[in-house]
Amino acid sequence: MSRFGTNGGFAGGGHLGDVLSALLDGELPAPQAEGARAHLAACPDCTQELAAVSQARSWVRALPLVDPPFGFYERMLLDHQPALRSATGDRATLRRRAGLAALGAAAAAVTVLGVGSPSPRPVSPSMPRLVEAHATSASVGADLLSKLAPVGVPVSFGR
């Protein structure tokens, strides 16, 4: 159903139509592309249509990648195995499950971070050693009060 003659020339007698998109996309063999260009040189209608579809093509190609909602794949991962086992095929159910799974994960995180750690964790450096080092350093100076003054609470006596 080619609209080109054996020599690659346009043989349809009308306009190029979808050949224009094929030309834009590099989908025409060289002889047919040459035939299409020759037709375009003499056909304002096809030239105008080429510009129009070329514009639309550029717009779609310029569309950016789209980020999925935050945590979308993570929620699916949590929900994946139960969904496979039941294989209900109910997509709305899948989405609800994903939301519940996210809530469960959030609750688990709160438990681990808050309630789940009743005893204080050791800190580094050790606080007793830090206090001891500070005391040693402070005692080297002649005037302990003047060393403490910049960080102490201003006080006055007899007023």
Next chain:
Amino acid sequence: MSGSGIPTWEEVARDHGRFLYTVAYRLTGNSNDAQDLVQEVLLKVRRGLETYRPGSLEGWLSRITTNTFLDETRRQRRRPVDLLPEDPDRVVPPSPGADVALAAEALPDHVQEALRALPEEYRAAVVMCDVVGLSYQEISDSLDVPVGTVRSRIHRGRALLRKTLA
């Protein structure tokens, strides 16, 4: 990759999650439907219902995504209330007037809306060509239609997009 050659769910999500969601979003036109579509695709991948062909993983994913989308569209089309008009021109919303000429920052939204207004077969062909970057032959193989049909759908889709956004 798993032993069967089919990528694992985690690999697809980690390495191609953004791409997959983008294709789904461009096909469906909204976030909820895109999420549903991605879930369907990943379940198919996980179940091994589709045979992975060594080559472009993203081409393979886009084929599954597009066919899943079109299957769902056809299923809905069989419902009387969801019948689509036969004439593609009838589904194209009115063109914006000159006073609402496309602002550069709003262009992607306008293009997405115009894309969404296309008949699904045109939209699928345009997305596979201009978003995914597949050749006409690859699209033909994916959709199981002749190359000439692919060419026609792409061209008509673009022409309708341009008409909508003129």
